[in-house]
Amino acid sequence: xxxxxxxxxxxxxxxxxxxxxxxxxxxxxxxxxxxxxxxxxxxxxxxxxxxxxxxxxxxxxxxxxxxxxxxxxxxxxxxxxxxxxxxxxxxxxxxxxxxxxxxxxxxxxxxxxxxxxxxxxxxxxxxxxxxxxxxxxxxxxxxxxxxxxxxxxxxxxxxxxxxxxxxxxxxxxxxxxxxxxxxxxxxxxxxxxxxxxxxxxxxxxxxxxxxxxxxxxxxxxxxxxxxxxxxxxxxxxxxxxxxxxxxxxxxxxxxxxxxxxxxxxxxxxxxxxxxxxxxxxxxxxxxxxxxxxxxxxxxxxxxxxxxxxxxxxx
Amino acid sequence: xxxxxxxxxxxxxxxxxxxxxxxxxxxxxxxxxxxxxxxxxxxxxxxxxxxxxxxxxxxxxxxxxxxxxxxxxxxxxxxxxxxxxxxxxxxxxxxxxxxxxxxxxxxx
Ligand code: FES
Ligand SMILES: [Fe+2]
Numbered sequence: 001x002x003x004x005x006x007x008x009x010x011x012x013x014x015x016x017x018x019x020x021x022x023x024x025x026x027x028x029x030x031x032x033x034x035x036x037x038x039x040x041x042x043x044x045x046x047x048x049x050x051x052x053x054x055x056x057x058x059x060x061x062x063x064x065x066x067x068x069x070x071x072x073x074x075x076x077x078x079x080x081x082x083x084x085x086x087x088x089x090x091x092x093x094x095x096x097x098x099x100x101x102x103x104x105x106x107x108x109x110x111x112x113x114x115x116x117x118x119x120x121x122x123x124x125x126x127x128x129x130x131x132x133x134x135x136x137x138x139x140x141x142x143x144x145x146x147x148x149x150x151x152x153x154x155x156x157x158x159x160x161x162x163x164x165x166x167x168x169x170x171x172x173x174x175x176x177x178x179x180x181x182x183x184x185x186x187x188x189x190x191x192x193x194x195x196x197x198x199x200x201x202x203x204x205x206x207x208x209x210x211x212x213x214x215x216x217x218x219x220x221x222x223x224x225x226x227x228x229x230x231x232x233x234x235x236x237x238x239x240x241x242x243x244x245x246x247x248x249x250x251x252x253x254x255x256x257x258x259x260x261x262x263x264x265x266x267x268x269x270x271x272x273x274x275x276x277x278x279x280x281x282x283x284x285x286x287x288x289x290x291x292x293x294x295x296x297x298x299x300x301x302x303x304x305x306x307x308x309x310x311x312x313x314x
Numbered sequence: 315x316x317x318x319x320x321x322x323x324x325x326x327x328x329x330x331x332x333x334x335x336x337x338x339x340x341x342x343x344x345x346x347x348x349x350x351x352x353x354x355x356x357x358x359x360x361x362x363x364x365x366x367x368x369x370x371x372x373x374x375x376x377x378x379x380x381x382x383x384x385x386x387x388x389x390x391x392x393x394x395x396x397x398x399x400x401x402x403x404x405x406x407x408x409x410x411x412x413x414x415x416x417x418x419x420x421x422x
Binding site for chain 1: 350351352353354355356357358360373374375376377378418419420421422
């Protein structure tokens, strides 16, 4: 019952051909559909549903919406009631309004991000199938991303004005959608301002994260790789293909993942994220990082801001 | 490969930039701290400049950061502008601010 995992993300791109070259040839996703409006749908080889990324050509970059898959159709009614009771408006989406999906509900997070829940999406299958499968497919290109793993959304944080959309989102996600808090950063003179949170429904440390910034937006969406050696190889492929890398391979203290941050051709930040991190469970006590150790949490080795982590996002 | 000469009005510095190279990539080679090298894709808006003199060719850039009116006046994202002559530019917005950023709450 409840939310299972991140289902898909809809990204705005400035140039569709350049975006497709990136997501297909660098990331290794494959195109599974194009709709009448020109939106392109893609999936990773290890995913079984029809798509996890929707690309929409637009004159700005960023995220249009993010969707999570719930286990049962009836969950949608239960969530609709809980979200409405919490005071957030819910819109019904009939089957097919989200391409190849059953009915869905949509609402706006306290931070302003558009979120959707759905229970059904057309099944295509993993590239290796389900009968005596090989461990990985031969035909996948680029870094061979396994699946869309998580997204980090930037939320307005302005303690002087009493605005903290990180805390508001976190409360909503935990009280209404039953997400669990894996890790958090607490800042401010009294160490009580929730400036960033990592939340999960799967058994990995995060399926979504919220970080405070001057305005809402998309910080990054992350694709899963098996292990550290894949991360290094992925960085080689990006260098060969002249992808703009923001932060070279290293480890996050928070979630323990090994990472690369880089940008798609429209400036949307992507991440390749490897490793389980640790087994996250509903009864696991949340981990807290203090303001002095914030950068150690984000970039564990140097403990300093790297790249343009806080200043650049779409 | 002949390079156009780019002059940063704010600092008086100059650098070379070929026609097929964008103004940001070449500027980053100056190696000076404080040049915000963001997404290099015209999406994040961090590299906004004003080209006050010279001709250039632009690729698609986010309208969230540069209006078509601004673009017509030479206010562009450096990572999406390719010089076709010598160019004089001023740095704007975040480009300016990035150097003297102050934080009270860790992240903001
Ligand atoms: S570096 Fe992001 S718009 Fe130029
Ligand atoms: Fe991430």
